[in-house]
Amino acid sequence: MIELEPLTADFFGPHCPVPALPITGGAKWSWKIMRCLEAGPRRFSELKVPLRGITAKVLAETLRAMERDGVLTRTAHDENPPRVEYELTPLGRSLFGPMDAACAWGREHLADLLAAREAYEQGEREVA
Amino acid sequence: MIELEPLTADFFGPHCPVPALPITGGAKWSWKIMRCLEAGPRRFSELKVPLRGITAKVLAETLRAMERDGVLTRTAHDENPPRVEYELTPLGRSLFGPMDAACAWGREHLADLLAAREAYEQGEREVA
DNA sequence: CTGTATCCTCATTGATACTG
């Protein structure tokens, strides 16, 4: 199970670590899962396909962690074949606020980032 | 060296993964380093002490990665004993925007998060 | 003081096989 740091009252204070967001536990996939669920509920297999490369094991673990943190709900329909649907909670949807802020930052500063990397590699070449 | 996913033009689009922010590479420490540098330049040892538990190796690696991404500068003064100062760039400072947004989200929804975890553990106890 | 060089451990992830 993906563990987060313990939550204390001042956890989100001035020295808040990254793992503030529930989605940063298992960050590699949870962010993408959020986007897959943005348009509405999805089944296990409907998540697994677009998340190319994820294994059932990791997907299940990540979904459990997100359920534990209250960002999505898991609904198992009693049918055959079985059908399980995952849906974002209002709490989960509220995460799009900071997520979009991060994406906006990225788009805004993409040129700076690319320039910084190029400059850095340039410096490496000069040393070599 | 901490590697980030390759940057493409649409990297920060609707399906932007978490690693959008340079600070999410080596996330365990880089977020805290940002906060340590928020008030002004700091020396290597002035970072190492407040970041209790970090080793010189990991601190050096993380600082290099952040330098590569253009969020801070490294200035080695030619003295004895050596003195090296790290300082945030304007690009680095701009990261406080999304970082503060994330922290604000956390403070705003702390009660929801704690309630969700309690409910989840409650469910586990009922199963057992 | 500010690192680098090795070696090592542990957790996350991946691969594969299997089940209700």
Added chain:
DNA sequence: CAGTATCAATGAGGATACAG
């Protein structure tokens, strides 16, 4: 279909020693 169980691989991170 929607997982779980098991084992293997990978890599960030830590311990320690040493160098400029």
